[in-house]
Amino acid sequence: MSDRRVPLTTDGGAGTVHTPAMSDAALEDRALLDRAQDGDMEAFEALVERHEDRLYGLALRMTRSEADAAEVVQDTFLAAYQNLKNFRGEAAFGSWVHRIAANNALMRLRHQRVVDAVTEELRAPEFTERGSLAEVPEVDWSRSADEKVLDEELGRAIRQGTDALPEGYREVFLLKDVEGLSYEEISEMMGISVPAVKSRLHRARLALREEIDAFYKEV
Amino acid sequence: MFTCKDSIHSLLEYVDGELSEAQAAELREHLRACPPCVDFLQSYKATPKLARRALVDEMPRELAGKLKAFLRTKLPSK
Numbered sequence: 001m002s003d004r005r006v007p008l009t010t011d012g013g014a015g016t017v018h019t020p021a022m023s024d025a026a027l028e029d030r031a032l033l034d035r036a037q038d039g040d041m042e043a044f045e046a047l048v049e050r051h052e053d054r055l056y057g058l059a060l061r062m063t064r065s066e067a068d069a070a071e072v073v074q075d076t077f078l079a080a081y082q083n084l085k086n087f088r089g090e091a092a093f094g095s096w097v098h099r100i101a102a103n104n105a106l107m108r109l110r111h112q113r114v115v116d117a118v119t120e121e122l123r124a125p126e127f128t129e130r131g132s133l134a135e136v137p138e139v140d141w142s143r144s145a146d147e148k149v150l151d152e153e154l155g156r157a158i159r160q161g162t163d164a165l166p167e168g169y170r171e172v173f174l175l176k177d178v179e180g181l182s183y184e185e186i187s188e189m190m191g192i193s194v195p196a197v198k199s200r201l202h203r204a205r206l207a208l209r210e211e212i213d214a215f216y217k218e219v
Numbered sequence: 220m221f222t223c224k225d226s227i228h229s230l231l232e233y234v235d236g237e238l239s240e241a242q243a244a245e246l247r248e249h250l251r252a253c254p255p256c257v258d259f260l261q262s263y264k265a266t267p268k269l270a271r272r273a274l275v276d277e278m279p280r281e282l283a284g285k286l287k288a289f290l291r292t293k294l295p296s297k
Contacts, residue, residue, distance in 0.1 A: 041294060045287065052283055057276035070282050074289055081294055125259070131222025133255050142261035145268035158273035177267035178274055202231040209266045 022092070025050075029093040037084055044084070048077050051094055055101045061174050062105035064163050072108060076101040099185075102175055106189060109167065121166050122203050123210035139216045154215055161211030165204050172197055173204035221249045226256045230263050 022030065029050065035043035055076060059069035080087075080097050087096060126134040144154070165173060171190065175181045176197070187194045226249050232238045233246055250257050278286075 039295075041291075044294070045290070048286070048290065049283075052278045052286060053276065056278035056282070057274060060276050061274055066279075066282075070286070073278070074286055077286070077290060078293055081290070125227060127222075127224045131220075131224040133223045133227075133259065136255045137258040137262065140258055140261065142258075142265035145265040145272070150269070150272045154269070155273040158270055162270060162274060173270070174274070178271050198231055202228075205231070205263060205266050206227070208270060209262055212266060212269060213262065 026092045026094070030089065033084075033087070033089060033093050036081075037087070044081060047093060051097055052077075054094075055097060058098065058174065058179060059101055059105050061159075061162055061178070062102070062171055063108060068105075068108055072101055072104045075104050079104075098179055099181075099189075102179065102181070103189060106171060109171070121164075122169065123207040124203065125206060125210065137213065139213075141212065141216045153219075154212070157211060157215040158208070161208050164211075165207060168192075169200045169204040169207070172200040173208070176201050177205070221245050223249075223253060223256050223259075226250070226253070227259060227263075230260060233260075234264060 029047065032043045032047050032050075036047060052073060055073050056069055059072035059076075060066065063069050063072065076097055079100055087093075128134050144151070162170060162173065168190075172186060175186045175189070176183070181189075183194045183197050186197045190197070192200075226246055229238060229242065229246055233243065238246065250260065
């Protein structure tokens with residue numbers, strides 16, 4: 001298993017291009033960051049408060065452990081503070097700390113991992129001998145993604161379905177589809193090829209899609 | 220013959236716009252004649268959107284308090 005780490009953990013995204021149109025949130029982060037880099041602890045604490053929920057969510061989904069997630073968040077902000085002076089601000093502060101957190105969670109998982117991903121655990125659509133879908137989708141639930149309020153039961157089913165994804169698949173899914181990292185970044189972070197990242201992502205999406213479909217069939 | 224299985228196996232590259240023109244044309248032709256695969260494609264595309272919305276967790280307030288206390292012990296106060 002490779003132990004390579006993504007190279008933009010602590011320098012704020014070497015080689016990245018400053019985004020011309022920063023969001024209001026990113027601009028507020030930028031102002032807080034400037035103050036924090038001048039040693040203003042209150043500004044750094046404000047940054048922590050602005051990002052702790054999303055970091056915790058990522059860490060919790062990756063590690064599936066509240067205790068581990070809390071430690072990942074703690075270690076992440078500590079590392080961020082220790083490297084604050086080196087952060088050049090070319091990437092958004094949020095992206096930077098999310099990548100540190102993802103790396104921390106991956107490192108933790110590597111230490112805990114006993115067996116490699118068991119692909120047999122993944123749900124997938126079934127086909128007839130002629131290659132047709134064995135089951136025709138009964139409900140078109142795709143529009144529920146655009147509804148204002150997400151059904152609570154559906155949310156729970158998705159969280160359970162994500163937690164049930166095998167190791168290696170869950171991380172790829174979270175990093176790509178929830179965190180929005182590129183295939184190349186995930187490949188580098190996880191020490192697997194880009195085609196392997198894509199293959200895992202596709203299978204994870206299919207598995208989660210099956211879970212959501214099963215939820216709607218039961219409703 | 221291009222089947223539902225072929226169609227579903229190529230969805231990731233299709234959604235990413237990475238299929239060759241010939242492959243994309245083959246898939247589009249299959250989709251025109253296969254409503255179940257169209258539904259499947261829609262739900263495949265909706266899955267990450269739903270996940271992004273469902274996987275928002277709030278850090279428990281007690282934990283957030285402990286984090287703040289921890290950072291205050293580790294970081295210099297100025």
